[in-house]
Amino acid sequence: MNDCIFCRISEGAIPATLVHADPDIIAFRDIDPQAPTHVLVIPRRHVGSANDLEASDTELVGRLVVVARSIARTEGIAESGYRLVVNTGADGGQSVGHLHLHLLGGRGLAWPPG
Ligand code: 5GP
Ligand code: ZN
Numbered sequence: 466m467n468d469c470i471f472c473r474i475s476e477g478a479i480p481a482t483l484v485h486a487d488p489d490i491i492a493f494r495d496i497d498p499q500a501p502t503h504v505l506v507i508p509r510r511h512v513g514s515a516n517d518l519e520a521s522d523t524e525l526v527g528r529l530v531v532v533a534r535s536i537a538r539t540e541g542i543a544e545s546g547y548r549l550v551v552n553t554g555a556d557g558g559q560s561v562g563h564l565h566l567h568l569l570g571g572r573g574l575a576w577p578p579g
Pocket of ligand 1: 481558561
């Protein structure tokens, strides 16, 4: 998976501003933030997209959301609100082929999305 940018961030080969790290999950600030808080939460294991999730990944997906919720608290946006987004495939706007959860907050977010 040497050509996967998020695998390389997980390995430490590409620098990123980490806000969470455990044996299975890391979170880091998006390089092109779309909101005052824009953090990406990813599994260390390479999963290409939501399409590649298996039933056995249920706990991992739950933990990704719980990590995002914890970061929302430490970022001070838990009460004001935030959005969790998993862009998937071409129409979903996915640009990096390693599953990631966007945590966006710190401003009002429009709906519907573009
Ligand atoms: P997607 O478009 O796949 O849903 O989201 C990919 C996100 O990864 C984008 O918001 C993009 O700004 C971010 N990103 C791409 N390359 C890097 C990088 O090298 N470092 C960091 N921190 N974020 C990146
Ligand atoms: Zn990867």
